Amino acid sequence: MSAISLYFKAILSGVKSTRNGMALTWKHAWSARKSRNIQQVQDPEYFSAGENTGIFTLEYPHEKIPVPVNGRYQLHNEMDDCIVCDKCVKVCPVDCIEIDPIKATGLVGHTSDGSPIRLYAAKFDIDMSKCCFCGLCTTVCPTECLTMTSEYDFSVFDVKEHTFGFANLSPEQADEKRQLYEQFVAEKEAMKASASVSVEALENKEGDEKPVAKPAFKPSFKPKMPIAKIEESIPPVVENPATEPEKPAAKPAFKPSFKPKIPPKTQDDHE
């Protein structure tokens, strides 16, 4: 008796579960007439379906979910506003930004916030395949020209294409600027040499070219700039050797004193 009733109960439960299952799929097929509204995860209704039923699919390239305004995606540098201060390079934890600066012979121009531009960038490359999207470079940028955009779909076929160049100088222009600067230095050196030879002894302490790059922001170094430049010009006949020693020396000297000095620097710059 119990076996028989079990048998019929099993059939009944089979029929019932089939009916329920069919009803469920029918419900979904019926609500597939419309698509779901795009919800941000902040939405309180996000995890409860509620009234928001229908097709889930987002036809990606054709439609996109809006990204948060403070999202960190692809980097963009507005070259016209860049003063080539090199701060982003120094702060970058993964060294994905590479800048090849050329000193200008004078004031190049002003950024949109009024900061003076004294350097050209022959190269301003950001390798997005190395980037860890920490956003530190955008926080240190004094002119806020380096920003993280909302563009997140920049996949490429070759990893080399992930290096985005922002420099606005063509190689020819860059060479021209370099030559102009060399010429300028040479002229100045000639002038100084004729004026006084005795100053050289003093400058041996400073030795490096590096102080030159920094002083742009450091008021205390400013008076020494012209003198340093003279020094520098003696060894470098070619440009590259001059810039190369700059880097290794720059970081160790810069780091320990970096943090405490920031507030005064920025104030000075703005003034």
Added chain:
Amino acid sequence: MWIALLICLVLISLNVVVGVYVERKLSAFMQDRLGPTEVGKWGLLQVFADLLKLLQKEDIVPFAAQRKLFLAAPWIIFLSIFGAFSVIPLSSGVWLQGSQTEMGLMLLMGIISLDTLGILLAGWTSNNKYSLLGAIRSAAQLVSYEIPLGLSILSVVILSSSLNLQEIAGQQGIFAEGEQYLFGIKYTGIEVGSMGGILTWNVVRMPFLFFLFIVFFIASLAEANRAPFDIPEAESELVGGFHTEYSGMRWALLFLSEYGIMLLVSILGVILFWGAWYSPFPNIGRFVLADWTNGTPGTLLGTALGFFWLMMKSYILIALQMWVRWTLPRLRVDQLMYLSWKVLTPIALFFVAISSVWSLLK
């Protein structure tokens, strides 16, 4: 006869195109997806893109396979299904029925069972463990489910007193001879033979045939290797089941057969239970809807209308098959056998007994 052959060939080919597209879209909607959207408007050309891809693919024969049998197996499967269409009346009249043999239904069951041979051959000659397992499962499944399928067909045959499918079809509407009463009970005194429409369909003439139709439908799902009875293919455990080793157009042929048998069992179900090629509208007073929507048998219009109604009803059944497929999970082998031998066969036997008694009382 030649017309029927050509039409059946075109029908099977079109069916696979329509079936694949509808199945993709339907399954997508049931799962809150969109399905194909990119190729053509609403993804309509997706199936053709896939067919072009299949055409270009290499027809690979495994080194260890028994080459000749391996190559022949898909043809056996396809021909056994295509052959079954020869006795199917696709409309009223004689144009759209390949063979008007009196033994039509018997012949059809015989030809369909050759399908088992093809599947077993395909799996065995592939020399692949998954293929062989799929083939063995398939053979066991098809042999088991032919019993409830045969019994449910038998009930209809008992009530119709004919094995000729065209005659079984013709009984279910206004072109039938003799008087018919509502629900097949003379006592009601409501004569429906002249009204036709849904009132003279087999499921209404003998209401208990509805339960038999469910038995038939479940068994036909198993015959067509459709989910939830797709253990011969069971892609999550057996890769592709018996057709694991097939590729390119030979695989497409197997696919064609799979959708072909879906159409075949749907048409068969419609012919046996749901009024064949008759329209569902009865004659009501001066609104002779049945006369208007059925035309005259033998004329071009009548044939076209019959074909239209048959296809409409068949595709509703195909949609139902798809609905079931995307709802129910696959049965285990023991559950499969349990359902066939312990549930469907007793129910079918019970209803065969009832139909026998019913036909005596009529």
